[in-house]
Amino acid sequence: MNRESYAAAQVQQSAIVIDTHADTPQRFVDEGFDLAGPLNGGHLNLESIREGHLGAEFFSIWVEPKRYQGQYARRTLELIDSVQHQVLRHPDRMVFASSPEGIEEAHRADKFAALMGIEGGHSIENSLALLRQYYALGVRYMTLTWANSTGWADSSGDLDDPSVPHTKDGLTEFGEQVVLEMNRLGMMVDISHVADTTFYRTHAVSRAPVIASHSGVRALCDSPRNLTDDMLRAVGNSGGPSSSGGVVQVNFFSGFVAQEYRDALKAIRPEVDKLVADRKEKAKAEGREFPYAEEDRIWRDYMDRIPRPPLSRLIDHIDHIAKVAGIDHVGLGSDFDGVSGQLPEGLDSAADLPKITQALLDRGYSAEACRKMLGGNLLRVFREVGAVSRSLRAETPIH
Numbered sequence: 001m002n003r004e005s006y007a008a009a010q011v012q013q014s015a016i017v018i019d020t021h022a023d024t025p026q027r028f029v030d031e032g033f034d035l036a037g038p039l040n041g042g043h044l045n046l047e048s049i050r051e052g053h054l055g056a057e058f059f060s061i062w063v064e065p066k067r068y069q070g071q072y073a074r075r076t077l078e079l080i081d082s083v084q085h086q087v088l089r090h091p092d093r094m095v096f097a098s099s100p101e102g103i104e105e106a107h108r109a110d111k112f113a114a115l116m117g118i119e120g121g122h123s124i125e126n127s128l129a130l131l132r133q134y135y136a137l138g139v140r141y142m143t144l145t146w147a148n149s150t151g152w153a154d155s156s157g158d159l160d161d162p163s164v165p166h167t168k169d170g171l172t173e174f175g176e177q178v179v180l181e182m183n184r185l186g187m188m189v190d191i192s193h194v195a196d197t198t199f200y201r202t203h204a205v206s207r208a209p210v211i212a213s214h215s216g217v218r219a220l221c222d223s224p225r226n227l228t229d230d231m232l233r234a235v236g237n238s239g240g241p242s243s244s245g246g247v248v249q250v251n252f253f254s255g256f257v258a259q260e261y262r263d264a265l266k267a268i269r270p271e272v273d274k275l276v277a278d279r280k281e282k283a284k285a286e287g288r289e290f291p292y293a294e295e296d297r298i299w300r301d302y303m304d305r306i307p308r309p310p311l312s313r314l315i316d317h318i319d320h321i322a323k324v325a326g327i328d329h330v331g332l333g334s335d336f337d338g339v340s341g342q343l344p345e346g347l348d349s350a351a352d353l354p355k356i357t358q359a360l361l362d363r364g365y366s367a368e369a370c371r372k373m374l375g376g377n378l379l380r381v382f383r384e385v386g387a388v389s390r391s392l393r394a395e396t397p398i399h
């Protein structure tokens with residue numbers, strides 16, 4: 001903590017710091033990565049978690065939809081298993097959590113809490129039974145879509161693809177059932193990645209406040225993955241009149257943070273896409289696999305040449321949401337290990353999280369405001385989602 005002031009260190013240590021999105025499980029499964037080992041180009045391990053005082057992480061259960069076609073449930077279960085395996089391997093330093101109380105307990109025991117969120121509704125293979133079983137295994141949020149539409153919910157990632165069927169107004173009847181079943185179970189409804197129509201339909205349907213697990217501000221960086229000011233306010237007002245509202249967890253990816261980074265990325269995309277396609281073709285001709293890690297490495301090489309945005313640009317997103325939606329509706333959703341290493345200057349791993357706290361204090365936010373943004377807000381929403389679940393379970397008995 002030598003880079004930060006004493007005040008920032010105090011805030012970081014007294015807060016329960018919660019990050020709602022890290023793609024590390026793919027490293028667990030595909031690379032045999034262990035959290036106790038060195039970072040090896042990644043953003044998250046036990047050492048950086050300790051240094052950055054990260055209290056809880058929602059590990060992302062993300063199934064690449066093309067590669068795992070026909071095996072979505074299998075891959076989902078393997079990723080879930082990999083998170084549970086890490087907890088079993090390091091019981092002295094981490095603990096599995098599936099509730100706000102679990103996160104608080106871990107904090108008191110000075111342990112890191114591991115939670116899970118599914119990224120992409122295709123994991124449930126159109127089955128509420130699978131959704132319920134994922135909940136039973138400890139999954140506590142689901143992003144309704146990743147970059148692919150599910151048939152029952154539309155993604156911002158393939159809206160302009162005419163070969164993909166889309167819904168009429170954001171959610172089909174089954175899509176509404178998914179949202180309501182998530183409300184009943186006590187699984188947070190995550191609207192990151194979804195199309196704007198799906199966002200508004202979900203907002204109208206959900207009985208509980210919603211979260212954006214890893215999204216930023218569209219007014220600052222014009223990506224369909226980011227939220228308009230109206231959507232920021234809508235997340236803040238979600239869950240109905242008696243709710244204290246949802247939370248937008250800010251994504252750290254340079255391509256969602258800074259417009260000029262995004263423009264530079266757009267310029268190199270055709271060249272990289274072609275190179276990836278050529279390499280895929282070559283691998284196929286040689287009769288070998290083309291692992292995701294190889295594709296990621298190609299992207300990383302190119303993206304590393306684009307200048308990193310300064311950290312202040314990320315803070316601008318937090319600041320903007322705090323001003324537009326309110327201080328109670330913003331948090332952290334890093335996307336660690338899911339952005340080909342592309343983070344703003346000074347952010348190289350979870351160890352650098354206190355720099356965000358320092359920057360917020362420098363902008364005049366109080367210690368209490370910082371603690372809300374670092375994790376308190378997410379805990380509040382998580383708690384309310386649990387309360388809504390209990391009341392829905394009470395009013396809808398099992399037949």
Ligand SMILES: [Zn+2]
Nearest residue numbers: 119193214338
């Ligand atoms: Zn994502």
